[in-house]
Amino acid sequence: MPSPSAPRRTARPVLALVAACVTLAALVLPSTAVLAAPPNTPPGTPSAPDKPAEDNQEKPEKPEVWTGYPGTNTAHDTYGYPWPAAPDCNEASIGSGCVNDGLGFFQGQCTSWVAYRVSQRNGVAFSNWYAGRHWGNASEWAKVAKGAKIAANKVPAPGAIGWYARGHVSYVESVNTDGSVVISEMNTDGHNGFVVHTVYPGDSSWPDKFIHVADVVPVDYTAPEAPGDPSARSVKGGVRVDWSKSADDLGTTGYTVRRDGIVVAETARPGWTDRRASAGQPYSYSVTAHDAAGNVSAAATTRLALGTRAPARLAAPYLKGTAVSVAMGDATVVCGLRGGPRDQRVGCTRRTPRGPELVRAGREVGWGTETSRTFVAGRDGKVWFCRDVAAGGRSAHACLPFDLATRSWGFDRRDRYRPALDRVTWLATTNGPAACGATGDRATCSVMGQQGWHTPKRADRALPGDPLSRAFVPTRDGVAFCRVVSARAACAELGTRGGWDKDVLAGRDVAHGRWVTGETGPELVAATGRGRVAVEVDPAPRTPKRTLVHRLS
Template sequence: MHVVRPNYAAITRAVRWTVLVLAVLLAMVVVLLAVVTAPARADGGKGPDQTGPDREAQLALQNAIDNGTATGTYVGPFGNEHWVGVFGTHVAAGYGYPYPAAPDCNEGSLGGGCSGDSRGFLQGQCTSWVAYRLAMRNGLSFSNWYAGQHWGNASEWAKVAKGIGHKPDKTPAIGSIGWYKRGHVSYVEDVYSNGTILISEMNTDGHNGFHFATVSPGMRSYPDKFIHLDDVVPVDTTPPTVPTDVRAAAHRGRTGVAWRPSSDAFGVVGYRVFRNGVRLATVRGTSYLDRNPLSGVTAVYDVVAFDGAGHVSSPGRVTVQPGTEGADRAWVSTAAGPAMCGRMGNDRHQRLGCRLLTDSGWRGVELDRTTAWGEISSRAFLPSPDGTVSYCREISRAASMLACTALDPDAGEWGLDRTSGSTPHLVSDATWVTTASGPARCGLTGAARHPSATCTALGTEGWRTATTSSTVNAGSQIGRAFLADSDGSISWCRWLPEKKGARSACISLDPLTMTWGSDSISGRLKAGAPAYPTWVGANAGPASCWSPARDRRGGCRVLTSTGWRNVALPKKATAGERGSTAFITDRSGEVTWCRIAWGKAACAQLSADGTFWLRARATRTVRKLQHDGRTWTRLANGPALCGRAGTAKQPRVACQVLTDAGWRTTTSQTVSWGSPGYRAFVPSGAGAAYCRTMPAGRKGHKTKQGEKVSCTPMTKHEWGVTRTSQRVRLALPDSI
């Protein structure tokens, strides 16, 4: 039987073709579906598609609309980029911006589709928004030609504002312009107490993007500076004016400083008082009493005003030279003994008076006629070499008339007023100088840029005036002084700063002939002028001295008969505690440098010829003295550090004296320290006396209240018996 066998090869070929056909048909269906659902290609000649190609782009666009900011670009399946953001000007229109459809242009070129606004800036740019905001909120008619200047790009605004008197600063204010160095501006909407600010800004993304943002210092979006044209809420951007007419009344144990008030647009909060660069106090009034002044050192008092914003003024300045007395009530040395002198009477009956401690006890010497107290900043009690005391003052500021009234302590009588005629007006550095022939009033006259030195001296022939040549260099304000030389002459000395150092110069006046000599100028000191030099009248001639500091070695520059000499202190000389150093001199011209260092009191003496320093000696007993009120003074047998010792329950006073045999410390018995401000160590004979004022009554007692004066003398290292007066009518208190 014949069997039919299947053709497996044919069946395999048929299946293969069937699968192939089905695969082709399926592929065609897929391609057809892809073509039908594919998006239309964007027109290359048109701008970017603003609606987005698919749901992802549409979501990005909706997010941009909701947030009001651009989100960047979206890349479609064929590689074309679509910007899916919205114009920030649409959001800004809600705040009144008049260009909601400002074009997304190329800001670098006017030919890139940009359009100008009505204020001369480009629509949608940061400058356009800020100009609009200044007009709407500040009421400022601001444009690209504001104040007659072309403001241009944002990067130029700070320079233009400074040119019209609105210097940019670091202080934000509501309604100010936030300026960025990179070339951008924003508008300050609000300012918070922690330094954070709220700003509004446009075109931070290059597509007119607009938003409000809270930024803090240190963030990149925080402005570099702020421009204040007409702030909505003004802030204080200017410092107070300089305190003027700064004057000082220097006494033993205290120095009063006063000045005229400063002004500020938002009010002056207070004043800071500095002495030689160290802050002493912050006060609200226009005066300050330094109860612990430096002894034997030039004291430069600076007064600066400050406002609520923290701005400070430039300093008002006054210089107090060692040994000057400009008091209304002061302890002075006389031939008869220590004396408390001052103004007495009242404004209608102006008089003078002193309480003298003589061998027979306290004695009152009052002027029995009316006199003139004089101008506040000009009056002083001047002890003379013969033991008399003169009360000198300027009695007429308009005519610059001077007057001096002398007290003879031995006779217990006041002399006549010696009044001058009209004298040259002193524009600065006015001071009284005591000479062998009498008191002299010295200062600078003429133009402020080219002043001359002028002295008006009282001698046996009356008042006479002498003025230097107008070609004399005035030098540094805090480096010049009028001082009495040991030979009886007056020297006007100063430092002359230069670019590569400084020179020093002195010119002397003979008070007998009233003639100025030639100006003597030193060589250059490469280290420059010291910060606060002290001018003293040394044996060898006038000298400028300074204590060691971190950046320089201490020493003196002395004008000797052979010229200027630099005399440096020993390298091992320590600077001493701040405020404890002093250059002490006596009438003979002996100069001693003293200070407190490492709990020791140490002194070094300048040789008579001004060429070297004698060896310094020290002691360890300084800690027994109260820090407040201790002072250096000059006694007949050497320099001394004196002050209050003991405790409040057992008060004492003590002096540490450097004698030829070394240091000696003497401590008194229990004594009253007296009232603060009116106590001092006064040279008396070969020693000193601790003098003070004290209350005269007890609280709740029927005795009429008053004051007493009391002195405890020290001679030959021994303290004597305290001499206290009965209740007395004291001089008026200081007016400074």
């Protein structure tokens, strides 16, 4: 449909069921050009011409006739629309009887109604020249709003303008909890029709966009910034995850914490302690912020570094954040990374009567993948620097020993390349370091012994259990794969015979907690710290039978 600046047409075009709204050009006369009406007559009713008086003959009084259409009358009676009898004119032609509404639009058009309603309810002097822009036809409003830096998006809000690409605008009266909105709109039939109704996403009357000139209730459609400086560290009884406060224009309402991609907590403040994180396990934590409107920020991710962070005074010789304390019986050794990306080295510091002594590896040592490398306290008086070394999309386990007795570094012992695990948990066994993880829902471990690396079959007989409860726990003779299965504590052991045994179950109605190494075997400690279930999986010599121990304290 043409804009107000189009040439005059002599023939009126055929109107569609929902007519496009056309603005009034600035040259059109104001609304004061309406013919004067007699007192007590609805505005817009033309005055009757003077007639000669007849001789004392009275005629029955004729009812008042409204020259407009019922739509503008309804809008006037319901919302105070100032032009109750707007003429049903050819809005495509300036000289067809259309009247200026004083806001730069034609009376009875959708643009006139929306301009009036925004000015009335939102308290904004909206007109065809709002924000220094010529708004023109309804079809142009989204483009004009963008140029004026006024938000136009898919988010409805009370007081927003509903915009339709076909050339129509409506006004959002309210937003319902079920996602529908109540809109008011004029000239829906091409004859000043007016309607207030509820529309749902996908309806033909659902706006293509919502223009937020000045919403009655501000809608927050901006997501918070990602939480900053995320970190994770082992603490007594769990893992402490910290991050800095997220910024948002209207404020954040909370944070969602995920461990290895699974939601574990909702918290209103930065920082949270994971009381269900098992000891000695590598975890990846991500934190997102959300606001009251449901907008979600990008995720901030951190990983729990294996090992205990070394004191600052002993960590000085190593790269920042890489030094860890390794407990070797009654002694403590501090180990970490040295050198740089082009000269990768490691070292360990041990205490002597003469003070701390730093022993460096005499050759370059590949650091391996960041998420897998750690220092493992062996049961043979050695500290092992273990990690995954990637090559061609596959990985190999590698461990380098540091002998405390001789204060010397040995040589790398590498496993053959195989598909990488989702994540690697390093443990010390009686045979040597073990790299454990999961392939899908099944556990597997590679153990380094005197004859090299040995990888048994997956623990296919062990039920997957709760993903958040899974942990690998060292036992007297090997490694146990533990988790909660059907509200029972369950562990399957990779023993000295080199294979996985059947699950050992203990307890009833067991709540998810954290796994630790107990006196008799793995123990599941409830998150509250009040309950404890012990599962003894260590066999007596030459006795394959397992003993179940259920203890609550």
